[in-house]
Every structure is written in C-alpha cells, then in structure tokens.
Amino acid sequence: MPTFAERLKTRVPDWRRFMARAREDRRAIAYDLLPVLGLKERRTVAKTLAAFRPRTANFHPSAKARELALDLSASGLTATQGPVDTTELLAWFQATPCHDPYRPHLGRFPWDRPPSDEVNLGYFTWEEVIRAPGLLELANHPDILGAAELYFGCKPVIDNIGATWSYPGRDTAKGAQRFHRDYDCAASFKLFLYVTKVDAEAGPHVYVKGSHRSNRIESARAQSDADIVEAFGAEAVTPIMAPAGTWFIEDVYGFHKGLVPKSKPRLLVGVEYNLYPSPLAPKAPILPRDERFDPYINRVFMS
Numbered sequence: 001m002p003t004f005a006e007r008l009k010t011r012v013p014d015w016r017r018f019m020a021r022a023r024e025d026r027r028a029i030a031y032d033l034l035p036v037l038g039l040k041e042r043r044t045v046a047k048t049l050a051a052f053r054p055r056t057a058n059f060h061p062s063a064k065a066r067e068l069a070l071d072l073s074a075s076g077l078t079a080t081q082g083p084v085d086t087t088e089l090l091a092w093f094q095a096t097p098c099h100d101p102y103r104p105h106l107g108r109f110p111w112d113r114p115p116s117d118e119v120n121l122g123y124f125t126w127e128e129v130i131r132a133p134g135l136l137e138l139a140n141h142p143d144i145l146g147a148a149e150l151y152f153g154c155k156p157v158i159d160n161i162g163a164t165w166s167y168p169g170r171d172t173a174k175g176a177q178r179f180h181r182d183y184d185c186a187a188s189f190k191l192f193l194y195v196t197k198v199d200a201e202a203g204p205h206v207y208v209k210g211s212h213r214s215n216r217i218e219s220a221r222a223q224s225d226a227d228i229v230e231a232f233g234a235e236a237v238t239p240i241m242a243p244a245g246t247w248f249i250e251d252v253y254g255f256h257k258g259l260v261p262k263s264k265p266r267l268l269v270g271v272e273y274n275l276y277p278s279p280l281a282p283k284a285p286i287l288p289r290d291e292r293f294d295p296y297i298n299r300v301f302m303s
C-alpha cells in the first residue's frame with residue numbers, strides 16, 4: 001500500500017495548480033486532498049467534522065430511516081424502496097433536450113436521438129434536474145434525511161445531483177460505467193432513482209457490497225470486473241434490477257457502476273448527500289428559499 005507521502009505526491013503533483021484551483025473554488029481543497037487519506041483516516045476526519053456540524057433538535061428518526069442506515073452500515077447498499085410514481089419526472093426529462101459535456105460540439109439533442117455512437121450517456125444541467133417535478137420532495141424525504149443523520153452523525157448537505165440517459169448497444173463502457181469509488185466527500189451516500197424500468201437489458205446499476213468498509217483497492221481509478229471479483233468475491237457484486245420508480249441508497253465510497261444497456265435506454269436520477277459541499281455542485285444557489293425544506297440541508301441549491 002502506498003505511503004501517505006506517496007499518495008500526496010500522486011494526488012497533488014503540482015502545488016501551484018492546486019493553489020490556483022483552491023483560490024478559484026475553496027471546495028476544491030478538501031476534494032483534491034481527500035484521496036490522500038486511507039479509509040481509517042477518512043473515517044476519523046468524517047467523525048471529527050460531524051461532531052461540529054448541525055443536528056436536528058429532538059431527533060426521532062423513523063423505523064424506515066433506521067433500517068436504511070443499518071443497511072448502509074452493514075453492506076453499503078440499502079434494499080430497494082418504492083416504487084414511486086415517475087410519470088411526470090419521465091415526461092420532464094423526455095421534453096428537455098440533453099447534452100454530452102465531454103463532447104460539447106454535439107450540442108443539445110433529444111433524449112432518444114443521441115447524435116453519435118460515441119455518446120454513451122445523455123446529461124442534464126443542475127438547473128434542469130433540481131427543477132424536475134417531485135425531485136426536491138424526494139431528495140428531502142424524512143426517511144432519507146433521517147438515515148443520513150444516523151449514518152453521518154449530523155445533518156447532511158444535498159450536493160451533487162444528476163440525471164442521465166444511458167444508451168444501449170455501445171461497445172465501450174465509459175466513465176461511471178466502469179467500477180469506481182466516488183471521492184467527493186469524506187462521508188457520502190447517493191440516492192438513486194430508476195425513472196425507467198431497469199432489467200438485464202437496460203443496464204442495471206451494480207454495487208459491490210462491503211467494499212465501502214474495505215481498504216482493498218484504495219484507488220480513485222476505474223477497476224476491471226476481474227480485479228473487483230478477485231478483491232471482494234463474485235457474491236459481493238450486486239446488480240439491481242427493479243421497476244420504474246424504485247429507489248435505493250448506497251455509500252458511494254463502495255465500488256459501483258452502471259452497466260452499459262444491451263437493448264433499452266435507462267434514465268437514472270442521482271442525488272448525493274455529503275458532509276460538506278463538493279465542487280461538483282453549483283457555486284451559488286439556483287433556487288429561492290422554500291420554507292418546506294431545511295435551509296442547511298438545501299443550502300447548495302437554495303438561497
């Protein structure tokens with residue numbers, strides 16, 4: 001295993017660039033340095049930070065919140081929940097043209113007509129996702145917020161959000177379609193909502209149970225299936241097939257990926273709950289304050 005100094009050198013090869021990024025966005029400091037920490041150190045940092053962050057007065061989490069938090073601790077992945085009605089959500093994302101940030105020259109395109117086979121994923125902007133019908137209500141579901149507070153030891157911050165179409169028939173897995181750990185925050189989990197039905201043809205999300213509490217393959221790099229099976233065993237690799245409207249949460253430090261769909265496109269919404277804001281969310285809030293939602297938890301997106 002590499003030493004702290006070696007990890008630091010790999011992570012910050014150029015201190016001038018690190019300082020420039022830090023000046024431009026203070027959130028980049030924690031983000032850039034996080035992979036330097038091993039699992040034990042991450043957990044110590046997360047616990048220490050949580051002790052100084054706000055908690056809910058008279059906190060009484062629901063039985064469901066406790067169940068979700070227990071699942072997260074035990075395996076990193078909760079049982080599937082719902083389904084909730086995603087009809088309006090699907091209509092919203094079908095009516096909004098998507099884009100590929102890695103191929104900006106392709107511009108905007110309809111959800112079912114990606115302009116090139118190079119496009120594996122169709123993305124939406126933060127604004128388009130946060131304004132989607134029912135999204136904020138689901139993201140602020142008391143069971144999920146309760147689970148977050150139990151799991152982190154303090155209130156979470158709703159941070160990185162996204163919605164992506166995965167297109168079928170692509171030869172190469174790209175980005176999040178290969179096994180990876182998320183290094184967004186010292187403590188972090190993600191809510192995934194299947195807006196469309198996900199069966200074996202539609203690219204199931206796959207989680208490696210137990211890898212969130214393991215220091216095997218402590219790396220920010222994408223890993224091959226063979227290396228994951230060797231490290232964690234085939235029985236830990238859990239594909240999730242479920243009807244439209246199903247949601248689940250997982251500790252995204254554990255290895256995960258979305259398989260490339262075989263014959264059907266898949267629409268997935270993801271909402272990340274962090275201990276502190278990452279640079280993967282807007283620098284300034286997009287929406288005005290909404291009295292229904294906790295201002296601390298929603299501070300990244302709401303003024």
Ligand SMILES: [Fe+2]
Nearest residue numbers: 176181182252
């Ligand atoms: Fe990820």
